Amino acid sequence: MIARVLGAGQHALGRAWPIGAWIAAWQLALAAASGLLVALVLDLRVGDRPWLARALDGDLPSLITLAREPGVGAGLALALGAPLVVALVASWWIGAGLLGHLGGVPFRAAAARGIAPFARVWLLALAPYAVATLALALTAQAVLPRALEATNAAGLVTPLLALVPGVLALLVVAGAVDYARIVIAAGERRAVHALGAGFRTVLTRPLALGHLAVYALVWALLALGVACAAGLVATLVLRQLAAVARLALRIVVTGGQLVLVREVSP
Amino acid sequence: MPGPEAAVARPARRDGVPAGRRVTETRIEAALDRGQVLRGTAAIRWTHPGRADVSAICLELHMNSAGGAVTVHHLRADGVDLPGGLELAADASYATVRLPTPVAAGQTVAFEITFTTRFPAAVRRTGVVGNWLVAAQWFPKVAVLEHGLEGDSWACRPSSPLGEFYGEYGTFDLTLDVPADLDVVASGVEAPAAGAAPAGARRWRFVAEDVHDVAWVAAPALEVTRERVDGDLELRVVHTRAQRAGARRHLEAARRTVETLGRWFGPYPWSVLTVVDPPPWTGDAFRGMEYPTLVVVGMDSLLLGGGVFLPEYSTVHEVTHQWFHALVGTDEAREPWLDEGLSEYVGGLVLDDWLGRDRSALDVAGLRAGYLAVRRAAYALEAAPRSGLTASSYADHDGYFVASYVRPTLALATLEARVGRRKVIAALADYVASHRFAHASAADLDASVERVLGARVAADLRAWLQTTATPDYQLRGLDVARMGDRWQTTVRVANVGGLAIPAEVALRLADGRERRVAWDGDGEDTLVLQDDAPARGAWIDPDGAVALAGARGDDGITLDRPARPHVARAAAQAAGWEHALLSLVGP
Numbered sequence: 001m002i003a004r005v006l007g008a009g010q011h012a013l014g015r016a017w018p019i020g021a022w023i024a025a026w027q028l029a030l031a032a033a034s035g036l037l038v039a040l041v042l043d044l045r046v047g048d049r050p051w052l053a054r055a056l057d058g059d060l061p062s063l064i065t066l067a068r069e070p071g072v073g074a075g076l077a078l079a080l081g082a083p084l085v086v087a088l089v090a091s092w093w094i095g096a097g098l099l100g101h102l103g104g105v106p107f108r109a110a111a112a113r114g115i116a117p118f119a120r121v122w123l124l125a126l127a128p129y130a131v132a133t134l135a136l137a138l139t140a141q142a143v144l145p146r147a148l149e150a151t152n153a154a155g156l157v158t159p160l161l162a163l164v165p166g167v168l169a170l171l172v173v174a175g176a177v178d179y180a181r182i183v184i185a186a187g188e189r190r191a192v193h194a195l196g197a198g199f200r201t202v203l204t205r206p207l208a209l210g211h212l213a214v215y216a217l218v219w220a221l222l223a224l225g226v227a228c229a230a231g232l233v234a235t236l237v238l239r240q241l242a243a244v245a246r247l248a249l250r251i252v253v254t255g256g257q258l259v260l261v262r263e264v265s266p
Numbered sequence: 267m268p269g270p271e272a273a274v275a276r277p278a279r280r281d282g283v284p285a286g287r288r289v290t291e292t293r294i295e296a297a298l299d300r301g302q303v304l305r306g307t308a309a310i311r312w313t314h315p316g317r318a319d320v321s322a323i324c325l326e327l328h329m330n331s332a333g334g335a336v337t338v339h340h341l342r343a344d345g346v347d348l349p350g351g352l353e354l355a356a357d358a359s360y361a362t363v364r365l366p367t368p369v370a371a372g373q374t375v376a377f378e379i380t381f382t383t384r385f386p387a388a389v390r391r392t393g394v395v396g397n398w399l400v401a402a403q404w405f406p407k408v409a410v411l412e413h414g415l416e417g418d419s420w421a422c423r424p425s426s427p428l429g430e431f432y433g434e435y436g437t438f439d440l441t442l443d444v445p446a447d448l449d450v451v452a453s454g455v456e457a458p459a460a461g462a463a464p465a466g467a468r469r470w471r472f473v474a475e476d477v478h479d480v481a482w483v484a485a486p487a488l489e490v491t492r493e494r495v496d497g498d499l500e501l502r503v504v505h506t507r508a509q510r511a512g513a514r515r516h517l518e519a520a521r522r523t524v525e526t527l528g529r530w531f532g533p534y535p536w537s538v539l540t541v542v543d544p545p546p547w548t549g550d551a552f553r554g555m556e557y558p559t560l561v562v563v564g565m566d567s568l569l570l571g572g573g574v575f576l577p578e579y580s581t582v583h584e585v586t587h588q589w590f591h592a593l594v595g596t597d598e599a600r601e602p603w604l605d606e607g608l609s610e611y612v613g614g615l616v617l618d619d620w621l622g623r624d625r626s627a628l629d630v631a632g633l634r635a636g637y638l639a640v641r642r643a644a645y646a647l648e649a650a651p652r653s654g655l656t657a658s659s660y661a662d663h664d665g666y667f668v669a670s671y672v673r674p675t676l677a678l679a680t681l682e683a684r685v686g687r688r689k690v691i692a693a694l695a696d697y698v699a700s701h702r703f704a705h706a707s708a709a710d711l712d713a714s715v716e717r718v719l720g721a722r723v724a725a726d727l728r729a730w731l732q733t734t735a736t737p738d739y740q741l742r743g744l745d746v747a748r749m750g751d752r753w754q755t756t757v758r759v760a761n762v763g764g765l766a767i768p769a770e771v772a773l774r775l776a777d778g779r780e781r782r783v784a785w786d787g788d789g790e791d792t793l794v795l796q797d798d799a800p801a802r803g804a805w806i807d808p809d810g811a812v813a814l815a816g817a818r819g820d821d822g823i824t825l826d827r828p829a830r831p832h833v834a835r836a837a838a839q840a841a842g843w844e845h846a847l848l849s850l851v852g853p
Binding site: 023027028030031032034035036038039042043047048049050051052053056057058059060061062063064065068069079080083084087088091094095098146147148149150151152153154155156219223226236239240242243246247250 | 511512
């Protein structure tokens with residue numbers, strides 16, 4: 001079964017890589033737009049302040065001064081938040097199109113048909129996401145002081161293990177949303193039913209959850225690698241490579257998930 | 267760690283350090299049981315340091331207001347029983363003892379006290395957490411008899427949760443029987459113990475000279491990381507096995523502090539300095555406290571890593587107290603800012619010299635901050651009460667901290683920018699030299715500042731410490747006009763804060779030069795400058811020399827956009843992080 005899932009993922013990548021390339025370009029454009037907005041906010045609001053260079057060089061007191069300037073915090077939040085909202089809405093359209101394409105339906109037709117139910121699934125998933133996030137946050141709040149007290153690696157193990165249930169809960173919700181989307185792409189229009197089917201798949205098929213967990217782990221490792229990179233240019237190049245790798249991995253995972261859904265469908 | 271049987275006789279003071287004034291000579295023999303109760307006897311010889319006869323003494327029993335209890339069972343003075351001679355204060359943190367006969371100045375009285383101390387679950391730096399015991403303020407102690415213009419008076423007052431301590435100088439000789447599975451470290455040097463401990467216990471002996479307090483720590487499996495400095499000073503960090511990495515950081519911080527302050531204020535006078543690093547799971551119960559020759563530090567954390575210099579700060583600050591509290595004995599309850607403020611400021615200088623002025627507090631993930639900058643941020647974020655109050659006057663710890671630690675630090679840093687670091691250190695060195703092994707007050711510091719830096723500077727420092735006001739500079743306008751073949755720059759400046767402190771105004775000229783104009787920092791003003799090049803920007807106090815200055819958002823203007831390359835880089839970084847976030851919400 002694992003071989004079939006992996007094979008399906010490879011096949012999906014072979015079929016959908018041009019769509020992946022478009023998605024990569026789209027994300028890059030959004031990120032660039034966000035950067036441009038950040039530059040505009042800084043330049044227009046505080047570009048005439050002599051301490052700005054120090055703040056942007058990482059001088060903490062100057063950064064505090066920057067954060068206290070009227071309009072800067074809200075402007076930066078908008079510059080970084082608006083592209084994320086746009087990307088979220090677009091992801092419903094793109095996700096539906098991608099799944100349709102992998103199932104043999106033209107991208108645009110599948111995207112147009114799927115965007116509304118995908119949005120409803122996302123809205124429905126907010127509640128379980130909130131519960132899982134709250135559980136993780138409460139656990140983190142409880143164990144963070146103990147993690148900070150650790151003076152060697154062994155002392156970190158117990159607090160980090162305490163976070164596992166919360167992370168697992170988030171993964172279950174994310175997996176349920178993924179499988180709900182596949183069910184919708186297969187023709188189900190009712191978001192509640194689709195999400196229910198998604199939860200059933202994740203909770204009854206260990207492979208479904210494990211498959212997503214591997215993806216999440218690789219995603220986290222890529223993020224960690226980028227975070228540890230030194231130098232602006234190296235970081236920028238690494239980020240592009242990591243973003244492309246994550247996208248390719250996403251298509252591979254989606255291909256595998258399609259096979260897994262077929263396995264559990266009556 | 268080696269037990270007392272391995273101890274060898276060694277001097278408590280370093281070579282060439284003369285003995286200080288010794289008012290008390292205290293010998294304590296006590297035994298700790300497993301219920302954290304200590305039973306013992308204290309033989310205290312007290313020599314009247316004042317001028318007028320006294321008919322009563324004050325005995326400090328601070329443990330009674332720290333959640334535990336110290337009970338005096340039996341008290342004798344010069345062999346005479348004093349039944350019922352103890353008049354407890356309302357909070358039982360001190361007692362007045364009526365003497366059978368008045369004691370004249372210079373006369374010595376020998377007290378014998380039988381006492382029991384019950385250690386509490388530690389909340390105020392003394393007591394028990396898990397299997398760790400830190401014993402501070404643990405025995406009946408004769409208070410300080412002060413001599414003022416109005417005669418002698420006992421420095422006896424109810425203890426405050428915020429205030430620390432004050433003590434009389436003398437010698438201490440402790441013999442402690444402690445459960446055999448516990449190691450013990452204490453103020454002073456370890457000495458050979460006479461006799462044998464009862465079954466199940468180990469006997470420890472410690473001797474301290476020319477100190478005003480002694481504390482000790484008992485815990486299992488203590489390790490010691492040590493280093494010898496200048497031949498006759500042993501620095502040691504006491505820690506658990508899991509804290510070995512942190513111990514090396516504390517040891518280096520202690521060595522650098524001792525070396526630097528030795529150059530500035532005279533050598534560390536005792537032969538041992540013990541830095542106790544309790545395990546982080548003991549939380550705030552013990553860490554961050556100074557006793558003569560023994561300090562308790564902390565803030566070890568694997569996650570915080572090497573770029574967050576909290577362990578270094580903790581050790582440097584507490585070790586600095588060896589000069590500003592152990593050597594110059596100030597009253598931490600009455601004038602908490604005096605030892606805390608000086609230790610905070612001087613400790614900051616040590617950290618700046620060691621780690622760099624722009625990163626002495628933090629240098630991690632592209633963020634960096636100097637020690638002084640962090641104190642400025644703390645001051646900006648916390649509404650500050652006035653410095654110079656007694657500890658019990660402050661409503662909460664945050665106000666106490668900002669007023670006693672931060673404001674004096676910023677005031678001294680402002681002074682440093684005006685007269686230079688060398689002169690500030692010289693004034694503090696005069697203060698230390700004038701009051702070695704003796705008590706001092708804010709008036710004594712004031713006198714040293716006046717002696718070294720002059721009356722006007724001393725008056726300014728006094729004023730800065732006695733107000734909560736700060737300068738708040740604003741650059742209100744920058745106009746450039748052609749005047750013949752030259753350019754005239756007009757800068758409108760104002761100080762809208764309640765404290766006038768002179769500041770420089772820097773003008774950045776179009777040809778890349780910078781010119782500076784002095785401003786008295788008082789009210790509103792218009793500064794005019796003529797030059798061959800027009801000004802492109804102006805900034806009040808560009809070096810942050812006036813550390814007491816408040817909000818800095820509107821203290822400068824540029825007519826061009828010199829930070830644009832920085833903005834571009836920040837935008838590129840933001841785009842990179844946004845890209846990573848987009849893959850989270852992506853299809």
